[in-house]
Amino acid sequence: MREPLKDKNRLEHMLDAIDTIMRHHLVHGYYQVDSQIVWAVIQNDLRPLREQIEKYLAETDWDQWEKRNINV
DSSP states (O other): OOOOOHHHHHHHHHHHHHHHHHHHHHHHHHHGGOEEEEEIIIIIHHHHHHHHHHHHHHHHHHHHHHHTTTTO
């Protein structure tokens, strides 16, 4: 039997990644970074994505979700 999906953990991991993505890529891959694209993502994409993830995490009944998805 497969282990149940861990969406909550994955979403929390995404929040952590959002918080650390510029530092990591700028420190370890600065020579490959297009600064205009990076700035556009920071300005336009990360905050709305973070808000959507936080809302989903807060509004989901994770105990009920686990019960429904135990046999995935």
